[in-house]
Amino acid sequence: xxxxxxxxxxxxxxxxxxxxxxxxxxxxxxxxxxxxxxxxxxxxxxxxxxxxxxxxxxxxxxxxxxxxxxxxxxxxxxxxxxxxxxxxxxxxxxxxxxxxxxxxxxxxxxxxxxxxxxxxxxxxxxxxxxxxxxxxxxxxxxxxxxxxxxxxxxxxxxxxxxxxxxxxxxxxxxxxxxxxxxxxxxxxxxx
Ligand code: FES
Numbered sequence: 001x002x003x004x005x006x007x008x009x010x011x012x013x014x015x016x017x018x019x020x021x022x023x024x025x026x027x028x029x030x031x032x033x034x035x036x037x038x039x040x041x042x043x044x045x046x047x048x049x050x051x052x053x054x055x056x057x058x059x060x061x062x063x064x065x066x067x068x069x070x071x072x073x074x075x076x077x078x079x080x081x082x083x084x085x086x087x088x089x090x091x092x093x094x095x096x097x098x099x100x101x102x103x104x105x106x107x108x109x110x111x112x113x114x115x116x117x118x119x120x121x122x123x124x125x126x127x128x129x130x131x132x133x134x135x136x137x138x139x140x141x142x143x144x145x146x147x148x149x150x151x152x153x154x155x156x157x158x159x160x161x162x163x164x165x166x167x168x169x170x171x172x173x174x175x176x177x178x179x180x181x182x183x184x185x186x187x188x189x190x191x
Contacts, residue, residue: 061191063183066122074139076127079178079190083127085139085151085164086188093162094120096149100161107173111163114177124188125164125175129153136160136175151175 062079064086069075074087089097097111115123127135131153137143138151138160146152146159148167153160158169165174180190 061189063187063189065187067186069122071121073141076139077190079126083135084178084190085123085125085127085175087123087125087139087164089121089123089162093149097161097163097165100163100165106166109163109165109174114163114165114174116180116182119182122188123162123164124180124190125177128176129155129158129171130166130173130175131156131158131169131171 060080062077062084064075064077064084066086066088069086069088071088071090072093074085077084077086094111102108102110111120111123114125115121127139129136132155134153134155136146136151136153136158138145144152144154146168148159148161150162150164150167151160152158153169153171156170158171159167160171160175161167163174164177166172178190180188183189
């Protein structure tokens with residue numbers, strides 16, 4: 001801004017004086033640095049919001065006590081906000097699963113591959129139909145278990161056998177077996 005008195009102001013010195021260019025550079029650099037710092041200050045909360053919260057971490061695994069599940073019974077639990085079926089197979093259901101020719105299956109897997117060694121009677125699967133995600137029937141007492149005695153999805157008629165393998169209907173794959181391990185003889189940790 002010009003001074004009507006004709007005296008040079010600090011700004012006009014900055015623009016026109018020998019030191020002016022350096023001063024202006026300093027102002028620009030200071031402005032860029034402030035913007036950079038502001039950018040970091042804004043980014044940090046965004047990044048920290050993207051990190052999983054304590055509740056999400058807590059939900060990333062689920063412990064299930066399987067001791068009370070009798071042969072022929074199943075329970076429904078929740079794993080990562082989705083239904084989880086834990087089923088204790090009877091001797092007959094195990095025999096039926098093992099009698100199937102695996103190569104004839106749409107998604108070929110043996111019962112042994114879908115269970116843990118020494119615990120072939122405990123079938124742990126997601127309760128989510130692999131067609132379009134409905135919750136199949138068959139885990140609760142008295143529900144329709146479908147033509148193969150496992151689970152039945154009424155949405156479009158998918159039938160799963162006693163190893164929860166797809167046998168009939170549109171579902172492309174077996175019910176998913178999630179990652180899990182036995183933490184004792186009676187407790188499993190899923191996830
Ligand atoms: S969602 Fe299960 S058969 Fe379609």
